[in-house]
Amino acid sequence: xxxxxxxxxxxxxxxxxxxxxxxxxxxxxxxxxxxxxxxxxxxxxxxxxxxxxxxxxxxxxxxxxxxxxxxxxxxxxxxxxxxxxxxxxxxxxxxxxxxxxxxxxxxxxxxxxxxxxxxxxxxxxxxxxxxxxxxxxxxxxxxxxxxxxxxxxxxxxxxxxxxxxxxxxxxxxxxxxxxxxxxxxxxxxxxxxxxxxxxxxxxxxxxxxxxxxxxxxxxxxxxxxxxxxxxxxxxxxxxxxxxxxxxxxxxxxxxxxxxxxxxxxxxxxxxxxxxxxxxxxxxxxxxxxxxxxxxxxxxxxxxxxxxxxxxxxxxxxxxxxxxxxxxxxxxxxxxxxxxxxxxxxxxxxxxxxxxxxxxxxxxxxxxxxxxxxxxxxxxxxxxxxxxxxxxxxxxxxxxxxxxxxxxxxxxxxxxxxxxxxxxxxxxxxxxxx
Amino acid sequence: xxxxxxxxxxxxxxxxxxxxxxxxxxxxxxxxxxxxxxxxxxxxxxxxxxxxxxxxxxxxxxxxxxxxxxxxxxxxxxxxxxxxxxxxxxxxxxxxxxxxxxxxxxxxxxxxxxxxxxxxxxxxxxxxxxxxxxxxxxxxxxxxxxxxxxxxxxxxxxxxxxxxxxxxxxxxxxxxxxxxxxxxxxxxxxxxxxxxxxxxxxxxxxxxxxxxxxxxxxxxxxxxxxxxxxxxxxxxxxxxxxxxxxxxxxxxxxxxxxxxxxxxxxxxxxxxxxxxxxxxxxxxxxxxxxxxxxxxxxxxxxxxxxxxxxxxxxxxxxxxxxxxxxxxxxx
Numbered sequence: 001x002x003x004x005x006x007x008x009x010x011x012x013x014x015x016x017x018x019x020x021x022x023x024x025x026x027x028x029x030x031x032x033x034x035x036x037x038x039x040x041x042x043x044x045x046x047x048x049x050x051x052x053x054x055x056x057x058x059x060x061x062x063x064x065x066x067x068x069x070x071x072x073x074x075x076x077x078x079x080x081x082x083x084x085x086x087x088x089x090x091x092x093x094x095x096x097x098x099x100x101x102x103x104x105x106x107x108x109x110x111x112x113x114x115x116x117x118x119x120x121x122x123x124x125x126x127x128x129x130x131x132x133x134x135x136x137x138x139x140x141x142x143x144x145x146x147x148x149x150x151x152x153x154x155x156x157x158x159x160x161x162x163x164x165x166x167x168x169x170x171x172x173x174x175x176x177x178x179x180x181x182x183x184x185x186x187x188x189x190x191x192x193x194x195x196x197x198x199x200x201x202x203x204x205x206x207x208x209x210x211x212x213x214x215x216x217x218x219x220x221x222x223x224x225x226x227x228x229x230x231x232x233x234x235x236x237x238x239x240x241x242x243x244x245x246x247x248x249x250x251x252x253x254x255x256x257x258x259x260x261x262x263x264x265x266x267x268x269x270x271x272x273x274x275x276x277x278x279x280x281x282x283x284x285x286x287x288x289x290x291x292x293x294x295x296x297x298x299x300x301x302x303x304x305x306x307x308x309x310x311x312x313x314x315x316x317x318x319x320x321x322x323x324x325x326x327x328x329x330x331x332x333x334x335x336x337x338x339x340x341x342x343x344x345x346x347x348x349x350x351x352x353x354x355x356x357x358x359x360x361x362x363x364x365x366x367x368x369x370x371x372x373x374x375x376x377x378x379x380x381x382x383x384x385x386x387x388x389x390x391x392x393x394x395x396x397x398x399x400x401x402x403x404x405x406x407x408x409x410x411x412x413x414x415x416x417x418x419x420x421x422x423x424x425x426x427x428x429x430x431x432x433x
Numbered sequence: 434x435x436x437x438x439x440x441x442x443x444x445x446x447x448x449x450x451x452x453x454x455x456x457x458x459x460x461x462x463x464x465x466x467x468x469x470x471x472x473x474x475x476x477x478x479x480x481x482x483x484x485x486x487x488x489x490x491x492x493x494x495x496x497x498x499x500x501x502x503x504x505x506x507x508x509x510x511x512x513x514x515x516x517x518x519x520x521x522x523x524x525x526x527x528x529x530x531x532x533x534x535x536x537x538x539x540x541x542x543x544x545x546x547x548x549x550x551x552x553x554x555x556x557x558x559x560x561x562x563x564x565x566x567x568x569x570x571x572x573x574x575x576x577x578x579x580x581x582x583x584x585x586x587x588x589x590x591x592x593x594x595x596x597x598x599x600x601x602x603x604x605x606x607x608x609x610x611x612x613x614x615x616x617x618x619x620x621x622x623x624x625x626x627x628x629x630x631x632x633x634x635x636x637x638x639x640x641x642x643x644x645x646x647x648x649x650x651x652x653x654x655x656x657x658x659x660x661x662x663x664x665x666x667x668x669x670x671x672x673x674x675x676x677x678x679x680x681x682x683x684x685x686x687x688x689x690x691x692x693x694x695x696x697x698x699x700x701x702x703x704x705x706x707x708x709x710x711x712x713x714x715x716x717x718x719x720x721x722x723x724x725x726x727x728x729x730x731x732x733x734x735x736x737x738x739x740x741x742x743x744x745x746x747x748x749x750x751x752x753x754x755x756x757x758x759x760x761x762x763x764x
Contacts, residue, residue, distance in 0.1 A: 401702070
């Protein structure tokens with residue numbers, strides 16, 4: 001007994017030492033157990049946030065693969081989930097074999113592709129670029145060519161607006177008739193002036209919501225392909241900033257920061273008449289506006305200057321996974337069009353796969369709250385309008401969130417546009433340093 | 434990160450310390466001596482071992498990291514000496530955060546301690562249902578911090594908040610609780626005070642009840658009125674307790690994080706408002722470390738804050754000693 005204990009003790013010590021020497025679970029997966037595909041029993045972990053609609057799919061997969069058990073770790077909020085994920089990636093252990101990653105956080109990890117398995121190498125050979133919309137696939141490619149994740153869902157942008165408020169202002173209000181208003185950003189802001197003049201109320205919720213959509217349409221974002229901060233040298237950014245703050249200054253902004261309590265209340269009180277609207281926003285609008293406004297909101301398949309995307313995720317296989325092959329197979333299976341359609345039916349996550357966008361179940365879906373609009377078909381159309389993926393350099397998401405949005409908010413609160421711009425540039429420089 | 438797995442902390446005090454005694458002692462005697470000499474350390478060692486692992490080690494490791502340009506997802510950092518500290522001294526945002534922190538700290542701790550002492554004095558009088566009152570002041574402390582943050586965030590909403598609606602019905606101007614720097618500090622301080630005043634009251638009350646009645650009765654006989662009794666007898670005797678209350682609220686106040694983080698309009702934002710008008714040092718540290726992924730810099734901020742807290746705690750210690758001892762000659 002005593003000897004056994006001693007052996008166990010020394011074993012533990014040896015393990016700890018080995019662990020600290022090798023960086024604990026760093027690259028062992030690829031070499032060690034990577035070769036033993038699907039023979040012995042394998043336990044895979046899958047971590048997601050919010051609702052991916054994967055509950056039934058996981059059961060289905062385990063039924064098909066008797067040797068695989070899947071432990072699903074579901075976190076409610078995206079923010080804490082990603083902070084935890086980054087910490088686990090940094091620590092070299094603890095991340096799930098298949099870890100979901102939201103599009104907005106891509107810029108945090110794209111410059112560190114060594115933390116992920118290249119799915120083009122370890123993933124099933126029959127899964128390739130053709131499965132996804134081009135821009136969705138390309139956005140997850142690091143500069144060295146590593147594909148860090150398979151696309152799950154997307155958030156193609158359309159325009160939502162209050163039919164009744166536009167009608168009361170004597171403006172076109174039927175989904176077909178409003179399209180010219182939403183053709184370009186210039187026509188959008190011109191319509192805003194008209195609306196403000198008639199009603200004295202705001203046209204959109206906040207400067208930063210509009211600016212973000214414009215920013216994502218640019219060819220080059222805050223950071224160029226050489227990872228240089230170009231906020232000052234890319235004139236388009238400043239041009240958009242001036243356009244938005246000018247429109248906001250003419251009374252078009254309701255000054256309500258997205259997802260704040262006051263923003264939530266703003267839906268009920270009709271504080272703004274239009275909203276940049278990814279597919280998942282329909283649910284938010286319905287929830288915040290309440291049943292009284294049913295049928296008063298509408299959505300149309302137009303978006304100023306083309307299209308855009310806000311939201312959607314990827315499934316990654318971190319390097320620290322002990323079963324990268326099996327994990328990649330699971331990720332590939334979950335993101336196949338057939339499965340994503342089931343997830344769409346379960347939780348309404350909008351698929352990013354070309355085939356799924358043509359599926360009957362998606363095209364026939366309707367939304368009674370928005371006057372029975374065929375929203376599946378509408379957003380599938382908008383998904384194809386999204387331009388080529390903009391390169392998201394390190395810090396891009398942070399600049400958007402912690403430099404640009406606060407600066408735009410400060411302008412809404414009375415700072416001059418010139419000072420606001422300077423605040424944004426200073427903060428961006430600090431983040432990018 | 435493998436570096437965080439430390440070598441096991443030195444083993445608990447060894448059993449046979451080989452005492453160098455002149456006389457030959459039996460093993461039994463030796464053990465007995467060792468027992469007397471070392472056992473107390475052994476008994477208190479769990480705390481210190483745990484503290485070394487969870488307190489001291491992170492503290493020192495933070496100091497170590499602060500000398501590096503270390504990004505969260507990097508394997509190792511680049512040694513840059515004191516550059517992080519040099520950057521910090523020239524960083525407007527840090528100074529801004531420090532001013533915010535001190536301002537919120539003063540707006541919360543000062544009224545909090547004063548109100549706590551006065552409330553305790555009231556509770557120390559002959560009230561009906563005294564236990565009910567005493568429990569009553571502690572109720573806010575039971576509420577979950579996050580719930581408090583969300584509710585106060587709502588109350589102080591700029592456009593649809595209750596506080597502004599009330600102000601308006603009295604014909605006063607609306608206050609921009611989010612964007613006005615001082616107003617936002619007041620709103621956050623109210624949140625802190627609401628939660629912590631009762632807690633401090635009970636601690637002070639306990640100390641007041643430990644004051645011998647005969648001292649006070651003697652003062653009554655000498656003709657001292659209530660105010661005089663409070664200033665000359667109660668306050669000086671509260672000194673050790675006040676020092677404790679003030680130092681703990683200094684530490685808590687300067688580390689304030691949850692309240693400003695929940696108060697902000699943008700859920701999950703660590704900016705502390707559009708112009709960082711209520712970003713505290715801990716918020717800035719968190720933002721640097723886990724959002725900007727600049728661990729080295731965040732560690733430098735952590736150490737700077739540590740030093741600031743020590744300075745403030747010392748100042749407060751000295752001040753409290755001065756104030757509370759004004760009734761009697763310094764010993």
